[in-house]
Amino acid sequence: MEVVPVTPEELLASALRKLHLKAGKPSTRKIAGGVGGVSHTTVNEMLRGSRVPAWELVEKVGRFLEGDESELRTLWMATQKTPLPRGEAHNDLWDPVYLDRLVVTSFVSGKGTREVRTVERWIRATSDGVDRFRVRAAALQGISHAGSGRVNVEPYLNCTIGKVKPVKISEEGDAWLVDVLLAVPLDEGEYGFFATRSRYAHPARFTSYTETTITCQGAREVLIRVQFSSDSVPPKCWSYVGSSEIDMQEEPPAGSRRILPVSSSRYVDLPARSLPPGARVGVAWKWDPTNSPELVVR
Incomplete structure (x- = not known):
């Protein structure tokens, strides 16, 4: 692969x-x-x-x-292949951990209007006393939908939910900053594992996507897997890296390496490695509007 x-x-x-x-x-x-x-x-x-x-x-x-x-x-x-300076590695931009491995598994149904996303994180603390990780979650919005979106973040493994802060990013759709509290605080160099599960209700869309943004000190290995229900298999899927929302919804030309095949088991995989802070990587797909009367395109 x-x-x-x-x-x-x-x-x-x-x-x-x-x-x-x-x-x-x-x-x-x-x-x-x-x-x-x-x-x-x-x-x-x-x-x-x-x-x-x-x-x-x-x-x-x-x-x-x-x-x-x-x-x-x-x-x-x-x-520059240079580590972040000690004094800058733990600022407000990035959580003070390094992701050794990140696995995002999304189950998509209802022609993209419903999504359950499990995110597993294997982390290494880059400072002492790390007891939480901030999760950013937003229901899909953008140029090709009608209605509003909702999202709910839940603890799944080795964590609990702390402070939840709403973030206004649009007139449509929920967005949250969620403090995920670790089961055991970590000191610098120590490893931990935790997982969260998010439930999304997205507006009907012609084009949909699922993505992750690296909000910590970087990630060694990332895997995004999208599993589609039997009644919600899109004809085309593709990957994107660091794109604007308009660009990510733009279907790449035939033969592009960004095209992702949908397996016979109705899933696509997107692996990536060595992601720096701020990296944004995801999978987008397009529904067939001729067979989807509930989708509103505008």
Whole structure:
């Protein structure tokens, strides 16, 4: 089975492209002029991911595009194959653990309107006194649905649920920050295992997806498996890495390595390795609207 190529360079370039899109896609000449001391060719190479310049230039371009400096610096440092500095490894951006292994198993039914997702995490603490892990969960939203979504996060193995904080990311759909309390606190270098289960009610959609974002110090190995019910098998599935929501819902061309075959047992697998902080990886699929009258496309 092919492992999806996810490199720190790709993730940094993806983050810059998202900022570029959010800023209204200014020309590379305009960016170069605003930054100063750099050619538009270099800016173009940064956005395409064919060049990783010095941090000072990434910082200037990120500032011009109104990006988060600390997030960009974390992504840039991953391209240098250098561990995060001790003083910065345990900030508010990333949970103070390293994921040795992450397994996400989703069971999808009702043409994508219902999903039960189990997430198993094998972790190594990167500081002393780690007693919780923050889970981010959001019901699907986006460009091709009607209605609102709901999500509920439950403890599954070796954990309990602590503080639950609602997060407003859209007028439609639930989103939460959930403190998952570990059964036993971990000190730096110690390993632990826990699992959560989330139940989602998504709006009817023409295109659906399930994904994970690395919100800690990185992940050595990730496996996303999506199991479809017998009445909910999409004709096409594909993988995506570090994409905007619009891009992830865009079906790749025939023959692309991103196309994922659906097995005879109605599941798809997406393995990935060596993911830095901030990596976003997932599986998307498209329903057949001609056989799905309940789907609303707009």
